[in-house]
Amino acid sequence: MSLLEMKNIKKSFGDTEVLKDISLTVDTGEVLGIIGPSGSGKSTLLRCATNLETPDSGEIRYAGTFGLVFQNFNLFPHYTVLKNIIDAPLKVQKRKKEEVVTEARKLLGKMGLEGREDAYPYQLSGGQQQRVSIARALAMNPDILFFDEPTSALDPELTGEILKVIKDLAAEHMTMVIVTHEMNFAKNVSDHIIFMDDGYIAEQGTPEEVFGSSNERMQEFLGKFG
Amino acid sequence: MNVAMIVKQLAGGMVVSIEIFAATLIFSLPLGLIVAFGRMSRIKPVQWVTKLYISVMRGTPLMLQLMVVYYGPYYLFGLRISATYRLTAVLIGFAINYAAYFAEIYRGGIESISAGQYEAARVLGYTRPQTFFRIILPQVMKRILPSVTNEVITLVKDTSLAFVVAVPEMFTTAKQIAAAQTSMTAFVAAGIFYYVFNLIVAVVMEAIENKMSYYR
Numbered sequence: 013m014s015l016l017e018m019k020n021i022k023k024s025f026g027d028t029e030v031l032k033d034i035s036l037t038v039d040t041g042e043v044l045g046i047i048g049p050s051g052s053g054k055s056t057l058l059r060c061a062t063n064l065e066t067p068d069s070g071e072i073r074y075a076g077t078f079g080l081v082f083q084n085f086n087l088f089p090h091y092t093v094l095k096n097i098i099d100a101p102l103k104v105q106k107r108k109k110e111e112v113v114t115e116a117r118k119l120l121g122k123m124g125l126e127g128r129e130d131a132y133p134y135q136l137s138g139g140q141q142q143r144v145s146i147a148r149a150l151a152m153n154p155d156i157l158f159f160d161e162p163t164s165a166l167d168p169e170l171t172g173e174i175l176k177v178i179k180d181l182a183a184e185h186m187t188m189v190i191v192t193h194e195m196n197f198a199k200n201v202s203d204h205i206i207f208m209d210d211g212y213i214a215e216q217g218t219p220e221e222v223f224g225s226s227n228e229r230m231q232e233f234l235g236k237f238g
Numbered sequence: 239m240n241v242a243m244i245v246k247q248l249a250g251g252m253v254v255s256i257e258i259f260a261a262t263l264i265f266s267l268p269l270g271l272i273v274a275f276g277r278m279s280r281i282k283p284v285q286w287v288t289k290l291y292i293s294v295m296r297g298t299p300l301m302l303q304l305m306v307v308y309y310g311p312y313y314l315f316g317l318r319i320s321a322t323y324r325l326t327a328v329l330i331g332f333a334i335n336y337a338a339y340f341a342e343i344y345r346g347g348i349e350s351i352s353a354g355q356y357e358a359a360r361v362l363g364y365t366r367p368q369t370f371f372r373i374i375l376p377q378v379m380k381r382i383l384p385s386v387t388n389e390v391i392t393l394v395k396d397t398s399l400a401f402v403v404a405v406p407e408m409f410t411t412a413k414q415i416a417a418a419q420t421s422m423t424a425f426v427a428a429g430i431f432y433y434v435f436n437l438i439v440a441v442v443m444e445a446i447e448n449k450m451s452y453y454r
Binding site for chain 1: 352355357360368372377452454
């Protein structure tokens with residue numbers, strides 16, 4: 013069953029056509045990796061999928077709820093780690109406090125952040141902040157979790173801890189859409205990969221298919237990262 | 239007349255000054271937020287009207303504004319001005335003037351919050367009022383506190399402007415005593431009053447800033 017279906021999505025900013033004609037589906041339990049050069053439209057595609065941008069034309073159909081993990085975490089600085097995680101389940105979903113707190117503690121454990129629940133975001137490293145933001149998104153029990161370059165704002169030595177968390181989620185069959193610059197990671201974690209170039213999907217398929225593709229732009233792109 | 243008597247005479251004026259000060263803050267702080275919303279409104283005419291309002295309030299002397307509010311009803315509409323209207327006029331004049339300044343401070347604070355905060359709240363499903371009151375406003379308050387402190391300190395001194403419509407605030411009383419006594423004592427006492435008042439304001443505002451310094 014497909015959880016998300018995007019059909020013929022087009023989006024321009026002024027005279028710049030950022031998404032030219034994008035269609036994709038995401039199935040339950042699938043991990044979709046989106047790669048491509050800067051300015052190819054990856055992030056705009058993700059922002060359309062998460063309703064942060066409205067496409068100029070095309071259709072988006074969801075069969076469930078979604079969460080989003082931002083490049084810059086966007087934690088609420090005036091809330092503690094725990095409050096960042098429980099506030100939306102309490103105030104938006106109106107769930108019971110004990111239940112939400114228990115679940116939040118479990119998530120913090122899973123993210124390796126036991127004992128940090130009373131800390132404020134500024135007291136945490138970037139990697140820890142990003143793990144809190146993943147916990148915050150997961151606390152809403154989304155059907156799909158989107159990641160917008162989740163390691164781009166982190167020091168290289170901190171990216172590993174985030175990638176591991178995402179891998180663990182993949183092992184639990186969490187449905188995820190990940191925009192990333194980490195090629196090896198995309199190759200390892202994704203079931204399906206989309207290579208975007210200049211507002212189009214230039215190549216897609218299994219990691220083997222996409223990375224083994226003879227597509228000129230894809231080869232050029234991989235060469236730069238090689 | 240000794241110092242104790244002067245202070246005693248000034249005391250009535252001090253109460254009026256403190257009243258003007260407190261009432262102005264109580265009305266202008268929330269009013270300023272509403273004006274800030276108007277200033278940032280997507281509806282162009284609302285934006286223009288609030289822009290004009292802010293521009294007039296900041297571009298003309300508060301003393302003149304107080305006179306317009308006080309004498310306006312009579313000169314413009316022929317309404318009789320009662321004695322009790324004096325203080326009301328002063329409070330209206332101060333509230334609408336300070337609301338304009340506070341509106342710009344709020345606006346600056348609100349616009350300094352990153353778009354990411356709104357986006358995070360939106361993806362988590364917060365409603366617009368929830369986003370504003372739970373996520374944005376607390377952060378705005380912390381950021382604008384130093385600018386608000388400045389305005390509040392100016393307000394303490396501005397209360398003396400109420401004399402233009404003959405509201406017997408402290409400075410008016412001090413002037414009368416000084417004239418009657420041909421002595422500086424009343425002025426010195428008045429100066430000490432404003433200074434101590436502002437010292438208290440500064441201490442209180444610093445305490446609030448410290449209370450909000452639990453995060454960055």
